[in-house]
Amino acid sequence: FYKPEHPDFFASENVVELQWLxxxxxxxxxxxxxxxxxxxxxxxxxxxxxxxxxxxTPAELAKTFISGTSNSKQLLFAPIPNFIFTRDIGITIKDHVLLNKPAKKARTREALLAKYIFFHHAMFSQYRNNIIELADSNHSFLMPKEEDDRKITLEGGDIMVISDNHLLVGVSERTSSEAAVKITNTLFQKGLMEKVSIIKIPKKRDYMHIDTVFTQVKRDVWVMLGNFSRKAMKHEDEDAIERILEVKKEEKIKILQFHRQDPENPVSFDSLEDLLIDISKNDLHCKTEVRFIYSGNNEFPYNAREQWTDSCNLLALKEGVVLGYDRNDKTTEAFRNAGFAVIHARDLLQQLEAGTIQTATITNTLILMPSAELSRARGGFHCMSMPLWRESLDIDQ
Structure with a gap:
């Protein structure tokens, strides 16, 4: 394998490298x-x-913009390793692209590079007139620092295109309420979505984006952190005094679903499970029971520990086939208990190359890869992917 600046770099048309673009x-x-x-x-x-x-040269400059290092190996400015988390730089919504507005100054250069790629690369010519950028209000520069949460910040890990006409927007440590409002109004005005569900999660680094606490595995299967389950939201495991004093109040979430035809009357959900069940049943027309696989098998302390190393941040390559890290043993155990096969990526590649298995026949499988330093950066496979095209689901299957 060669790096993007190498003349023999394999420029795939399906998995696109940003440095190459x-x-x-x-x-x-x-x-x-x-x-x-x-x-x-x-x-x-x-x-x-x-x-x-x-x-x-263009190749040298692209490398320098990302690595921060000159041709003579001099460090000109900080590298941007977070550029690997391409989910955060933008999101495709039908025939539109929504660009991010990062909350942290360290990611400003990423946003700038992404903007130039989307506006100027021929690959995205069909989107050029359909790029959505979120601008700050005219008075944002007057706001004191303690009102930073009123500024417009958006990162793609808080956006999920869950069906053709339903978008999930997270309000988190990185995406502000102001951004959620602007996204919702913009998409409704453009007729791109009929429903937008806004999920407000605790503003903690543990829960950087909504895709760190849940992702979809199949139409009727989700992986999630048990802290936001029905049982947890009702405090069923707490004693009476703990429940009355709301000792774990900081773990509360708020979910409101807005409809384009009637935004004045949003639907409220008491727990994340309730919302995900509603999506599976009403958006994806599932007739089967909706199942949940919990981070760390919902066992203390593995639930929080493995969520931190991205047990909930999985990427579905196709329905029921997901990529995850091999370090989250209890979550892997939970997948096995749910009837999923588990295979390491190196073994899968060997079998694919030998012809003993075909991609079309792989179903209900968790594919594991080592995380090394990646999980320390708070990002899994969902974070490291930006879907440019989504295949339509046959919701009547």
Whole structure:
């Protein structure tokens, strides 16, 4: 395997590498000049460094913009390792692209690079007039720091296109209520969605985005953190005094589902399970019982520990076939108990290459890969993917 800047890099048409796209965008000298100026302004570079970067080839410059390192191995500005979490830089919603507005300054360069890719790469020409950007209000610069939560911030881990006409929006540590309001109104005005469910979760790094506490496995199967189950929301495991004093109040969530035809009367859900059951039954027309697989098999302390290392942040390659980390043993056990096969990615690749198994025949399977340092960055496979195209589901199956 070669890195994107290598001449022999395999440029897949199905799994697209951002550095490769960026290099192609930078082949336009005018765009290169503008982006160099923008990055240097953000990073506080000297005019000398700016002029040096103008002489880089597109491939060299794309690498430098991401790594922060010059051709001579000098560190010009901080690298952006979070660029691997492509879910956060934008989300495709039908024939539109919603760009992010990061909450942390460290991710500003990511957002800038993504913007140039979406607006200028030929691959996204069909989206060019359908790119949604969220601007701050005219008075945002007047807000004191303690009112930062009123500013518009959005990261893609808080957006889930759950069906053709239903979008989930998380309000979290990284996505503000103001952004959720603006997204909902924009999508309703454009007629892109009939329903938007806003899920307000505790503003904790543990729950950075909603996709760190739940993701979909199948139409009728979800993986989630048990803290937001029906049982937990009703405090059934607490004694009377603990329940009355609301000792665990900080774990509460609020879920409101807005309908385009009647936004004044949203539907409220008491727990995350209630919302997900409603989605499976009413949006995806499931006739079977909706099942939940819990992080850490819902056992203390594995539930919270494995959620931290992304047990709930899974990527469905197709219905019922998901990618996860091999370090979350109790969650893996829960998948086995739910009837799923478990296989390590290296073993699966060997079987695929040997022809002993076909991708079309793989069903109900958890594919495991090592996480190394990735899980320390609070991101799993769902975070590391940005779907550009979604196959329509036959909801009558």
């Amino acid at each position: 960026l290099a192609q965008v930078l082949a336009d000298k005018d765009i290169l000049t503008k982006l160099v100026a923008s990055v240097c302004a953000i990073e506080g570079c000297t005019y000398e460094v700016q002029n040096q970067l103008l002489n880089y």
